[in-house]
Amino acid sequence: MYTVTNETPEDWWEIEALYDLCFAPGREALSSYRLRDDVAPVRELSLLARDGAGILAGAVRFWPVRVGDRAALLLGPIAVHPTRQGEGLGALLLRESLGKAADLGWERVMLVGDAPYYSRFGFSRLDEVVMPPPTNPDRVLGIALVPGGWDGVSGAVTRWS
Structure with a gap:
């Protein structure tokens, strides 16, 4: 049994430790991190899962970005503690x-x-969306939260301002 709650500022370092455990060293060198520099995550969407003993088992964050001239959310990182995966x-x-x-x-x-x-959740490749290099275009995926949410949206992904 897990309890899902919003992340608080006090959770920051515990979540960062989980991300460090789950991802390769140098994760912050990825181009997606440049889109997060000096931009706050969307607090209402930064969620934690804790087990019955209050131990952090998983976390997800979202960041606002621009695709061309349109707003979008950049999902990630999402991580589950290795002992809780599956x-x-x-x-x-x-x-x-x-x-x-x-x-x-x-x-x-x-x-x-x-x-x-991610396709099992409805994500598919975004052929008209360009992440900063050296991102593999085959790994740039999106999901529309409203009908037609990605229709006509194209261009470079840039930092929220």
Whole structure:
């Protein structure tokens, strides 16, 4: 049994430790991190999952970005503690956060990730969206939170300002 709550400022370092555990060294050198520099995550969508003992089991964050002249959410990182993987916790965090994003009026979400995993949630390749290099274009995926949410949206992904 997990409890899903919003991240608070006090959770920051615990979440960063989870990300360090789950991702390769140098994760912050990725181009997606340049889009996050000096931009606050969307607090209402930054979620945590804790087990019954209060131990952090998973976390997800979202960041506002621009695609061309349109607003979008950049999902990530999302991580589940290695001892909790395979329990559906990543799916729980993903579905919960996407539902909240739609409720808040966001129209589209994108990420850089594995299509075979994320396609089961409705994500597909964004051929007209260009992430900063050296991102593999095959890994740029998106989901519309409203009908037509990605229609006519194209161009470079840039930092929110």
